Amino acid sequence: MQQLYLLIPLAPLAGALISGLLCLKISNRAAHSVTILGMVVATAGAAVVFYDVLQGHTYNGPVYTWLVSGATKFELGFLIDRLSALMMLVVSFVSLMVHVYTIGYMQDDPGYNRFFSYISLFTFSMLMLVMSNNFLQLFFGWEAVGLVSYLLIGFWYTRPTAIYASLKAFLVNRVGDFGFLLGIALVLMYFGTLDYATVFGNAGTLSANTIEIFAGSEWSLMTVICILLFIGAMGKSAQFPLHVWLPDSMEGPTPISALIHAATMVTAGIFMVARMSPLFELSATALSVVMTIGAITALFMALVAIVQNDIKRVVAYSTLSQLGYMTVALGASAYAAGIFHLATHAFFKALLFLGAGSAIIALHHEQDMRNMGGLRKYMPITYVTMLIGAVSSAGIPGFAGFFSKDAIIEAVKLSTTPGAGFAYFCVLSTVFVTAFYTFRLLFMTFHGAERFGHHADAEGHGAHDTHDAHGHGASRHSPPHESPAVVTVPLILLAIPSVCAGWLIGPVLFGGYFGGSIAVAPGHDVLAKMAGEFHGVIAMVQHAFGTLPFWLAAGGIATAAYLYLMRPDLPQVIAGRLPAFYTALDRKYWFDELYSWLFAGGARALGTGLWQRGDVGIIDGWFVNGSARVVGWSAGVIRRVQSGYIYHYAFAMIIGLLLLLTVLLWWPR
Numbered sequence: 001m002q003q004l005y006l007l008i009p010l011a012p013l014a015g016a017l018i019s020g021l022l023c024l025k026i027s028n029r030a031a032h033s034v035t036i037l038g039m040v041v042a043t044a045g046a047a048v049v050f051y052d053v054l055q056g057h058t059y060n061g062p063v064y065t066w067l068v069s070g071a072t073k074f075e076l077g078f079l080i081d082r083l084s085a086l087m088m089l090v091v092s093f094v095s096l097m098v099h100v101y102t103i104g105y106m107q108d109d110p111g112y113n114r115f116f117s118y119i120s121l122f123t124f125s126m127l128m129l130v131m132s133n134n135f136l137q138l139f140f141g142w143e144a145v146g147l148v149s150y151l152l153i154g155f156w157y158t159r160p161t162a163i164y165a166s167l168k169a170f171l172v173n174r175v176g177d178f179g180f181l182l183g184i185a186l187v188l189m190y191f192g193t194l195d196y197a198t199v200f201g202n203a204g205t206l207s208a209n210t211i212e213i214f215a216g217s218e219w220s221l222m223t224v225i226c227i228l229l230f231i232g233a234m235g236k237s238a239q240f241p242l243h244v245w246l247p248d249s250m251e252g253p254t255p256i257s258a259l260i261h262a263a264t265m266v267t268a269g270i271f272m273v274a275r276m277s278p279l280f281e282l283s284a285t286a287l288s289v290v291m292t293i294g295a296i297t298a299l300f301m302a303l304v305a306i307v308q309n310d311i312k313r314v315v316a317y318s319t320l321s322q323l324g325y326m327t328v329a330l331g332a333s334a335y336a337a338g339i340f341h342l343a344t345h346a347f348f349k350a351l352l353f354l355g356a357g358s359a360i361i362a363l364h365h366e367q368d369m370r371n372m373g374g375l376r377k378y379m380p381i382t383y384v385t386m387l388i389g390a391v392s393s394a395g396i397p398g399f400a401g402f403f404s405k406d407a408i409i410e411a412v413k414l415s416t417t418p419g420a421g422f423a424y425f426c427v428l429s430t431v432f433v434t435a436f437y438t439f440r441l442l443f444m445t446f447h448g449a450e451r452f453g454h455h456a457d458a459e460g461h462g463a464h465d466t467h468d469a470h471g472h473g474a475s476r477h478s479p480p481h482e483s484p485a486v487v488t489v490p491l492i493l494l495a496i497p498s499v500c501a502g503w504l505i506g507p508v509l510f511g512g513y514f515g516g517s518i519a520v521a522p523g524h525d526v527l528a529k530m531a532g533e534f535h536g537v538i539a540m541v542q543h544a545f546g547t548l549p550f551w552l553a554a555g556g557i558a559t560a561a562y563l564y565l566m567r568p569d570l571p572q573v574i575a576g577r578l579p580a581f582y583t584a585l586d587r588k589y590w591f592d593e594l595y596s597w598l599f600a601g602g603a604r605a606l607g608t609g610l611w612q613r614g615d616v617g618i619i620d621g622w623f624v625n626g627s628a629r630v631v632g633w634s635a636g637v638i639r640r641v642q643s644g645y646i647y648h649y650a651f652a653m654i655i656g657l658l659l660l661l662t663v664l665l666w667w668p669r
Helices: 002-021 028-054 082-105 112-131 135-153 160-191 196-206 221-236 245-251 254-263 265-275 284-305 311-331 335-362 380-394 400-414 420-446 462-466 485-510 526-531 537-544 548-566 570-577 579-586 588-641 646-666
Strands: 059-069 072-080 210-214 217-220
Touching: 002 028, 002 059, 002 072, 002 082, 002 112, 028 082, 028 112, 072 082, 072 112, 072 135, 082 112, 082 254, 082 265, 082 335, 082 485, 112 135, 112 254, 112 265, 135 160, 135 221, 135 245, 135 254, 135 265, 160 196, 160 221, 160 245, 196 221, 210 221, 217 221, 221 265, 221 284, 245 254, 245 311, 254 265, 254 311, 254 335, 265 311, 265 335, 284 311, 284 420, 284 588, 311 335, 311 400, 311 420, 335 380, 335 400, 335 420, 335 485, 380 400, 380 420, 380 485, 380 548, 400 420, 400 485, 400 526, 400 537, 400 548, 420 548, 485 526, 485 537, 548 570, 570 579, 579 588
Parallel strands: none
Antiparallel strands: 059 072, 210 217
C-alpha cells in the first residue's frame, strides 16, 4: 500500500508539471486530459485507501529524510488513518469534479493549460497536507496551498481587482502563518521532535509546564502552543478577524472558488485543529478561544451575506459562516461533528459554487443577481441541483447539511466549555440567516421576472465577456441556455452526496469511526452524551420537525420567499428604514477600511517617515551631503592658507615652530 500512498499525491503533481511546463507546446485537450487522468488516479487511490482503512489497516511512517540536526530528524512521511483517509477522499473527489467542470467554464480562456496546471498543483499540496505525519510536512502543504491560491486568485492578472485580491489573500495568510510557525517552533523547542505520534504521546507530561512570555507572567505551555497553531487556522480557514481575504478571492475563476472554498484550502485549518486534538484537549482556554471565534464568524459573516448582490460573494460569505460552524464544533470538543460538517459542506458548497458558475456562463459572465431572474425555465438541471444545494445548506431534515449542522448545534448546547452559551445563541440564530440568504440567492437568480440582457457587466471579465460556454462569440443579449454536459454532470454528481452523505451520521459520529485519530477528554465528550439520544437517521429526521432549528430554517425560507417573490419592493424599503444596520453589513463592518488605514496606511506612513527623515534627512542630509559639505568647508579653509606667497609660508613656519617650542618647554616631565 505504501506505493499507492505515494501515487495519490504524485499523480496530480505529474499532471501539473506536464500541463504547466509544456503549456505552450501541448493542446488544450492534452492539458486537461493529463490533469484529469491524474485526478482519476488520485480519487480511485483514495477510495481504495479509504476502504483499506475501514478494514483496520493504518500506516504511520517516513518516506524521505530531508535533514538531520543533532538528534532531530526532519522527514517527509505519511499518516494514513480514518481522519486522513476521509479527507483524502473528499479532497480528491471534489477536485476531480472541479477539473471536469473547468473544461466547460474555461474553454476559451488563453490561460487554459496554465489553469489546469495550477489546480492540479493545488490538489497535490492539499493531499500532502492531509497525509502528513509530522509538522514539517504539514507546514510544507500549508504554505504550498497558500502559494498556489495566490496564483489562482490572481489568475486573470490583467485585472487590477484580481491582483489586489491575490495580494490581500497572501498577506492576510502570512499573518496567520506567522503564529502557526511560532507554534511549530515551540513544539520543536519543548518536545525535541516534529513527529505527531511522539508529540501527542508526550503531551500529557508537559501539560503542567508554563512559559514566561512577558516578565513575571506565566502562561500554560499547551495554551500558548494551541492558540498559536489556531492563529494559523484563523488565517487559512478565514476566521474572524482574519476573514477579509476570502470574499475578495471571488475575483478568481469560479472553479477556483469551488476548489478553494469547498473542500480544500479553507478546510485545512479545521483539519489541522482536529488532528491536533490531543494538544487542544489539554487547554480549556484554547478551546474557549476556538469556540468564541467560530461563533462570531458564523453569525456575523452570515449577516453580511444577506445584503450581497454578487452571486459568488453570497456563497463566499456562506462559506465563512459554515467554517464558523466547524470551528465552534472544534471548540466544543465535537471534532468528529466538525469534520463531518466539513465533508457534507464540501459537497453542497462545491455544488452551489459550480451552480452559480453555470448561471454566470449562461449570462455571459454576469454575476450581479439583480441582473438575473427567471433562469429556472432555461436551465432546469442547474436549477434543480442548485435547489438541492440550497436545501442542504439551509439544514432541511433529510439532506446532508441538516445532519452535520444539527449535530453541531446539539453538541454546543451540551458543552460546558466557557463561551458555550454565547456560541449556542450564535449558531442557532445563524440557522435562520443561512436559510434566508441561501433562498434569497435562489429566488433572485432562478425565479421572478427576467432581468438579464438589459445591463452592462459592471465587473468586467476580460476575454470572457463575449463568449458563451462553448467558446463561440455570443451577444450579451442572446437568451441563456443550459450549460454543456461537462458543467452539468459534475453538478449532478455533487448533488447526490449533498442529499445522502449525512445519512452516515450514525457510524461517523456515534459509531467510533474516527477511533484513535481524534482524542477527546472524558469530561469534554459531548458526542458521547448525544449518542444515547440517537436512534437512527429516520428517527432523527422525524424528531427534527418539532425542533427550533427546523422552524428557524423554515422561517428563513418563508421570509426570503415573501420578500423576493411576493413583495420584491420591500427589501429596498427595509434597507431605507434601517440605514445604519444596512450600511454596517454593506461595508462589512468596515474591516477592510480599518485594515487599509491601520496596516496599509500605517506601512505607508512608516515608509514615508523613513524616506523623508531617514533616507533624505539622515543618510542623504548628514552622511552623503553632510560629508560633502565638510569636505567643501575644509577645502575652503585650506585654500585660504595655500596662498602661494613665500612670506605667508614663512610666517606659518615661524608660528608652527613657536608652538612646537612651547610644547617642548612646558610639557611636564
